[in-house]
Amino acid sequence: MDASTVQLLPLVIVAGMFALLIMSGLRTRSRQASDYGFSGGYSGRIGIGAAIASNWMSAASFMGLAGMFYLKGYYAMAFVVGWTGGYVLLLVLMASQIRRFGKYTAPDFVGFRYESAAARTLVACISIMITVIYSVAQFRGMALLISWLFGIAYIPAVVLAASLVVSLVVVSGTMGVARNQKLQYFVLIVAFILPLMLLTRKLGYFWLLPQFGYGAAITDLQTQFGFGWSEPFSSVSLFHWLALCFTLMFGTAGLPHVLSRFYMVPGIRDARWGVVWGLFFIALIYWSAPAYGVLGRLFEARGGIPFSADPAHADMVILSAVSYGGLPLWVIGLLVAGGMSAAFSTVANLLLNGSASFSYDIYSRLIRPTASENDKVYATKAFFLILAALVMLLTLKPWGMIAEIAALAFALAGNTIFPAFLLGIWWDRANAPGVITGMICGVLITFLPFLVGDALPMVSQLLPATSSAFIGAPVVVAIMIVVSLLTAAPSENIRRFLARDVHDCTEE
Amino acid sequence: MADHDRKSGLSIFKPRGTSMCNEVRVIKLVLAGWLISILGFQAVVYLLELNYSELLLSDLTFFNLPIHFWLTGQFLPLWFIILCAVFNFWMDRHSLQSLDGSLRFTVHSADREGEQ
Numbered sequence: 001m002d003a004s005t006v007q008l009l010p011l012v013i014v015a016g017m018f019a020l021l022i023m024s025g026l027r028t029r030s031r032q033a034s035d036y037g038f039s040g041g042y043s044g045r046i047g048i049g050a051a052i053a054s055n056w057m058s059a060a061s062f063m064g065l066a067g068m069f070y071l072k073g074y075y076a077m078a079f080v081v082g083w084t085g086g087y088v089l090l091l092v093l094m095a096s097q098i099r100r101f102g103k104y105t106a107p108d109f110v111g112f113r114y115e116s117a118a119a120r121t122l123v124a125c126i127s128i129m130i131t132v133i134y135s136v137a138q139f140r141g142m143a144l145l146i147s148w149l150f151g152i153a154y155i156p157a158v159v160l161a162a163s164l165v166v167s168l169v170v171v172s173g174t175m176g177v178a179r180n181q182k183l184q185y186f187v188l189i190v191a192f193i194l195p196l197m198l199l200t201r202k203l204g205y206f207w208l209l210p211q212f213g214y215g216a217a218i219t220d221l222q223t224q225f226g227f228g229w230s231e232p233f234s235s236v237s238l239f240h241w242l243a244l245c246f247t248l249m250f251g252t253a254g255l256p257h258v259l260s261r262f263y264m265v266p267g268i269r270d271a272r273w274g275v276v277w278g279l280f281f282i283a284l285i286y287w288s289a290p291a292y293g294v295l296g297r298l299f300e301a302r303g304g305i306p307f308s309a310d311p312a313h314a315d316m317v318i319l320s321a322v323s324y325g326g327l328p329l330w331v332i333g334l335l336v337a338g339g340m341s342a343a344f345s346t347v348a349n350l351l352l353n354g355s356a357s358f359s360y361d362i363y364s365r366l367i368r369p370t371a372s373e374n375d376k377v378y379a380t381k382a383f384f385l386i387l388a389a390l391v392m393l394l395t396l397k398p399w400g401m402i403a404e405i406a407a408l409a410f411a412l413a414g415n416t417i418f419p420a421f422l423l424g425i426w427w428d429r430a431n432a433p434g435v436i437t438g439m440i441c442g443v444l445i446t447f448l449p450f451l452v453g454d455a456l457p458m459v460s461q462l463l464p465a466t467s468s469a470f471i472g473a474p475v476v477v478a479i480m481i482v483v484s485l486l487t488a489a490p491s492e493n494i495r496r497f498l499a500r501d502v503h504d505c506t507e508e
Numbered sequence: 509m510a511d512h513d514r515k516s517g518l519s520i521f522k523p524r525g526t527s528m529c530n531e532v533r534v535i536k537l538v539l540a541g542w543l544i545s546i547l548g549f550q551a552v553v554y555l556l557e558l559n560y561s562e563l564l565l566s567d568l569t570f571f572n573l574p575i576h577f578w579l580t581g582q583f584l585p586l587w588f589i590i591l592c593a594v595f596n597f598w599m600d601r602h603s604l605q606s607l608d609g610s611l612r613f614t615v616h617s618a619d620r621e622g623e624q
Contacts, residue, residue: 077580084585088542091592092535215572238554276592283585428518499518505525
């Protein structure tokens with residue numbers, strides 16, 4: 001899949017897609033400070049679902065998951081289950097309750113529920129950390145695609161990706177990013193599934209539902225080349241599979257940009273049904289992603305191409321599968337446009353949310369309390385540039401596969417924000433000292449494998465970097481409970497609000 | 509303080525009021541279905557691999573897919589969608605009943621006030 005020349009036709013398709021984004025953004029450009037954080041109109045529950053799915057679809061889903069299947073086989077199923085099962089937690093434990101709180105951001109929610117400016121600031125800082133880690137995964141995806149498109153090396157491609165993100169956000173603004181979400185989901189799903197249908201048709205498999213059709217490729221791999229995926233836990237233990245799966249689920253229910261979808265929906269029922277539609281739209285991609293990994297392997301085996309364990313090669317397997325399959329160049333262009341669109345919209349939203357969080361939760365509260373609306377807008381823009389530069393610098397080092405980097409962000413969210421929201425909604429005795437202590441411990445647990453993993457291998461075994469929330473989240477919940485019980489209860493006002501307005505205990 | 513906490517304590521394990529009790533009951537059922545399906549399927553796959561290895565897992569297929577791929581990669585996401593839809597249908601019905609009950613209560617109160 002190496003290319004050393006500019007891929008003209010795919011480049012034109014990608015440029016066309018981005019031109020569409022810019023034009024849409026210019027039409028709805030706004031200079032309101034509030035627009036730099038959250039935006040997007042909704043029309044109906046299916047529209048909300050498409051917006052949730054589009055908001056969710058990133059380079060990790062579009063490229064990373066197929067790469068994980070290519071490289072690690074059944075282990076990658078933990079991503080499918082984790083990234084879909086988390087929505088069950090989100091729906092039954094949080095979606096409608098968050099909507100009832102009527103707060104607009106994760107720091108808003110925590111600051112109000114725990115009546116603590118310190119807890120609010122801590123959540124803002126953690127949200128920014130999550131933004132940075134998650135954005136590194138997106139930048140990596142964009143850089144790999146740009147590297148292929150322009151035939152340039154990885155490092156210049158990272159710089160080009162960062163420049164593209166900054167310039168497009170400056171030109172089109174967040175309204176342009178967010179308003180395209182329904183259209184964007186349509187583009188993504190077509191760009192992902194159409195090439196797969198063409199591939200399975202070319203191979204003579206059941207192409208109308210390639211999500212099932214690729215099963216024949218698994219059989220072919222086994223019968224013709226002796227390659228089998230019939231020992232799912234031979235290389236990865238059941239514990240590690242479950243640890244990754246539950247970490248991704250806890251993280252899904254704790255990611256600030258996912259939670260933020262429920263603050264703005266018109267009603268509680270819309271919030272709930274939006275999750276169901278969103279999950280369906282997300283599942284359409286996840287039912288299909290393994291096929292790319294399997295077909296990539298099959299084409300390589302048929303072509304006598306040796307298997308490569310290079311993470312960059314694996315992350316590009318959706319392109320190599322289509323390329324080895326002999327599909328026309330415009331099909332590859334469509335896939336690249338889809339991948340770029342997924343990565344760009346995710347990273348733009350994340351960076352804008354992160355910079356808004358800095359401006360409203362840190363800058364105007366701690367650094368400059370007298371800041372005007374204009375000052376906040378300038379702070380948002382300045383921090384956006386700083387964040388983009390930081391993410392770019394971090395992406396220069398290849399930390400791992402796209403999905404693995406994203407999983408670290410999920411682990412951090414699962415160890416910190418998920419327990420804070422869970423107890424904040426479902427236990428009226430949870431208080432500020434408890435949540436602050438718990439979240440600090442959550443941050444430590446997340447980064448413990450990096451800090452002491454070499455000296456204490458047991459830590460890396462029990463708390464793998466990408467899967468630490470399986471043990472970490474319950475530990476953090478326990479810490480929050482113990483510290484809350486040892487300190488003063490929250491005010492009667494907030495407990496009454498929780499009982500009456502959030503849980504509808506009107507009978508008392 | 510302890511007495512106060514005991515009286516006003518509210519948690520998922522100690523719901524208050526009919527509405528919250530009903531909601532928590534259905535949440536527990538959905539979460540049980542969620543947890544058992546995830547752990548159960550992986551336990552089945554693990555035990556099949558442990559006891560029969562390739563003999564069974566490569567032979568058992570559903571719609572062309574090896575059974576462990578189908579159960580985990582196809583069925584579980586579908587099962588999650590079903591669980592979410594069931595939860596929403598229940599919540600919609602429950603919220604309509606609650607609204608109906610509260611409206612009747614309001615009408616009765618007004619009647620009594622009128623009578624007095």
